[in-house]
Amino acid sequence: MDTKIFYGARPRSVLALIPENPQESDGDLSDDDDQIEDPDYLPTQTEDSGETSFESMDEEDIVSTSSSSKPPPRKKKMKEKNSLKTVSLEEPEDTSDPTSPLGLNKGREKIWKHEDIGTFQVPDSRFEPPDAVKTPFQYFKTLFTDKMIEHIAQQTNLYSAQELGDPIKTSPQEIEEFLAILLFMGVFSFPSIEDYWHHESRFSVIADIMPRKRFRLLRRFIHFNDNQQWDSTPDRFLKIRPLFEMLREQCLLIPSTYKQSIDEVMVAYKGTRAGTLRQYIANKPDKWGFKLFCRASSSGIIHDLLLYQGASTFFNIALSEQEQELTLGAKLVTVLCKTMTQPQLSVVFCDNYFTSFKMIQNVHANLGVKCIGTVRSNRVSGIPLITDQQLRKKGHGAFDYRSSDGVIAVKWFDNKCVNLLSNACGITPLSTVKRWSKVDKTKISVPCPSLIPAYNEHMGGIDLSDMLVHMYKTPAKSRRWYLPLFGYILDLCVSNSWLVYKRDCDLLNEKPIPLKRFRLAVAHTLKQVNKTASKVGRPSFSSPPPMSQKKQYVPRPTQPQPDVRYDNCGHMPLHSVKRGRCNFCPKGVSRWKCEKCNVFLCLNANQQCFIAYHKK
Known part of the structure; x- marks a missing residue:
C-alpha cells in the first residue's frame, strides 16, 4: 500500500482519527493480514455511527484531505478493539445561554483589548441624624442584647448541672457583672487574674464586684450551647454558634455604606484542643488561631461575618449548583454579599485571596455587585500584559492594562509590580502619588491609575476593626478553645458600638469620647444597672434586709511581710x-x-x- 496515499495532507478543519477504545495499544497490528484494499471505495457516514462523512464536506475540504487525486484505499471492517472514529480538534462552539444567571460563555475565548472601562458612580452614603446621642451602654446593648445575656445564664446553669449535678444558680444580673469584670480587665491588664484580688495588688474596681472564688466558678462553667447536640450536627463551632448568630443578626441591622471590603480575621489561639479548626496565616499578627471572613465598611464597622471550618463551612447556607462549583474565594464573596441591602449600588474591595476574573463576573451577574481587588500573578497569566521586568525598566508609576467583557486588568509598578482586576473603575482619571527617587534624592510625583487610590482608601475597614479590638483585648486564655471566640465577640461589640456612636456624634457635631472611656462607661453601667444599692453600715433591727439583697463583700486586711x-x-x-x-x-x-x-x-x-x- 502506498504510504503517500494513506498519509495525505491533513484537512485544516482538523479531523482526527483516534481509537474508540483508548486502552488498546496503537501498536497492535496483528490483523493487518486480513485487510484488503479497494481503490474504488469512498467512505460514507453510517446511520448508527457518529463518524463524519466526506460527502458532507465541502469540495475544498475533500481536495485538502489528500495530496493525491487517488481516493484512499478501501479496508475491511477492522476488529472493534482497533476501530477508529473521527473527532474534531477544534474548540466546541459556545452553546451557553447569554441570558443565563452567570452570564458567562465558557467556550468562548476572551478577547483582551487595550481599552479603558467606564467609572461606576457610587452614590454617597447618607445617614439620618438621631434626635440625640445615646449613652455608651445603650449602644453596647444594641449588639450584645439582653437575649444573649439570658442565653448565657441559662446555658451556664445547664452545663454546671450536667457537670456537678447541681447548677451554680447564676442569673442575668450576675452575668452582667461578669461581663463588667472582663471589660475592666481589657483596660487594666494584670499579669494574672488572681492579682486583681490578691491583698498585695488588690484592684478594688474589680475585686469589689464579686469575690474571686465566684468569678473563677463562673469562668469555669460559662457555656453557650448544649453539649448533647454535638452528635447530630456537622457544625464544628457548635459550642459558640448561637452567640455568633445572635451577633450577626444585630450587625446586619447597622446601616452600611455603599463601599465595603471583604477580608479574613484571625482570632488568636495557640492551643491544640480545637484540632484542625486552628489555622495558620504567616503574614498576620496572630499567626495561629481561628479564621473568620468578614464584610465591613471603610469606617471599620463589621456588618457580616462567617466562621471558617473547612469543607463544612457552608453547611447551613443554601447554595445553587452553579455557586457550589465556584472556588472558595468566589463562594465566600458571594455568600457575604447576599446580605447587602442594596447590592446594585455597592462596590466590594477584596485582596488577592478572593479576586479572580470568574469571581468578579459571577458576583456581578448574580447580585449586581461591582468589585475591585488585587489579584495573584498566576491568575492573570492568560492576560497579555507586559512582564514585570519590562515594567520595571519604565520606572515608578509605569502601568499596562487590558480589558475584556467589562473587566479591566491593570499592572502598575510601585515599589513592586501590583496586579488588579476591576469592573467598577479603570485608568482614568489619572492621579499622582509621591514616591522616593534614589536618583534625585527626593520625593517625586508618579502617575497612578484611578482604581489604585480607590482600593487603598476603602480596603482597610477590617484592618481598622482588628486594631480597635486589639487595643483593649479581653483576657481569654483558657483550655477551652471557644473562650477566645467569646472574648472576640465581646470586644467586637464594644468596637462596633463605639464606631456607631462616633458616627452619630459626627452627624450632630458633638465631640465623641475615646474608645477607652467608652469601654469603661459600659463596664461601670453593667456593674450597677438594675441592681439594688448596697447599704453602708449595719442595718437596723426594725427593718431586716430583704432576702434578695446581696451581701456586701468585706475585703480581708492586708498582712505584713x-x-x-x-x-x-x-x-x-x-x-x-x-x-x-x-x-x-x-x-x-x-x-x-x-x-x-x-x-x-x-x-x-x-x-x-x-x-x-x-x-x-
Missing part, C-alpha cells in the same frame, strides 16, 4: 475606735492594733498574742 513582722522594731500597740478579730488566736476580739503591722491583736495582761505574733 515576714521581714517587717519579725524585725522587732517599732511594733507598738495602738488603740482603735473599731474592734476586730485577733490575727493570732481564732476566737479573740480586740480594739488594739499593731501600729506598724496594722492588724488587730489581743492585748491582755500578759500580752501573749501580741508577743507571739511578732516572734518567729
